[in-house]
Amino acid sequence: MKLKLLFSTCTLAFGLISSTNNYASEKTMKTDTITKATYISLESKPETASQLEAFLQKGSTLVHQTEPGTPLWFGLKEHENFAIFDLFYNETGREQHFSGQVASALKERAPELVKGDWEKGVVKNITHFDLIATNHFNKEKILNSKVANLIVFKVKPGKEQEIELFLHEASQVIDAAEPRTYFWVALKTDANTYAIFDAFPDQNGQKAHFSGKVAAQLKNNADRFIVNGWEKGIIANIHNFEIIALS
Template sequence: MKTTLMTLLGALTMATTTACAHQAQSENQTASYIEMNAAEGQTDAFAQFLTGAAPMVKETEPGTKLWFALQGPNNKLAIFDIFADEAARGAHFSGVVAGALNENADTLVDGGWDAGVVANINNSTVLSEKAPVDIYTATTATYIKLKAASGKGDKLAELLTAAGSIVTETEPKTLYWAALRIDQDNFAIYDIFADDSGRADHFAGKVAGMLKEASPVLVEGGWNDGVVANVNNFDILAIK
């Protein structure tokens, strides 16, 4: 497996110039992901609230580059957003939409504001991305959280950073893709698709193949327990 990994990382090094361009594009960008459960009987109302928030984000948050309201199974809802920089993220969390969610959280969110929203915020930096294309045609999204194997955080970051250019070049049905670093050992991937065929092509694509090959060494739990088990699929309710 060491030989396989070194061969893989060597191939990634050959894409350094393109990858650096994608990394520069992502420089200073930050992201947040908040997964929440609707309070009992409030799933539809919570989904309606999040859908209606998109125009407010557009009107009041110029530093929020992308904002997605998402709905998953079993009363699960989520928000994913990309910010121009840390200051823009701060403006978002002190903004109109965050204030409105705070006011309504006791009714809409299981656990209310503190336990249901704030406790579930995952902040990250953007390692690389595929720039958004035709995003308003997207209907479905995926968020995958990854934990690096012991001592492999920087190697996993290297792979994910190089992957942005590969997604751009090989996955026309992936309408947006971002690799995220939460901390030294925790990472995530977020992507959106027009339909399930785009997701299927992505998971059969070059980057997924690279990650699958490297995961026994780089990802805690390997491919099945460390990647596949952490795939969260969502319907997209609204986009800014």
């Protein structure tokens, strides 16, 4: 994959933070009020990919109409596989989402649309995250995003505090140096498992991010921080998504 090749050959060597422009515009969402996220991978049945895609598109509209506690909801596609990534102000918002109309409709239609049905095809693939850091994003810009990435990685024992500091600093670099990274969020799901999710208006913005300062410094420190290092711990775990629905 060209994107993975670009990411893996990024060899810039400089410090992550020199000076930053950490700001928020009038339309920037107050990011410190978002604290939770969830990711669900979905494999469609061979004959129902188009129906599952249509379901996710309708789902995003329903989330917007009925879930004030879900500020962002992404429907994603990677080849013939799909995913949902959503963010919440707090645990209450997340609980309301999972007892809401979209979750109910997905449960009802899972036997028809999802390989493994509801329990093995949806519930088993739910990953809950706590938010570690995010850029100062503008929701109007995010709603114009077309492509996204998710990277899930494990941190070596004793390196959790260092990686979290790195992720906080990285969010500042995104603000200062990456105007076409519309959304960037660092997440944690257990003691040593972290993730980065980001969204872009197009592949040019995506490529600029993966050849930028944050990617370079993560590569430079991967052997120290990341279980299995750069190639097997980061590159092998990149998901490259088309955004098919967003609210």
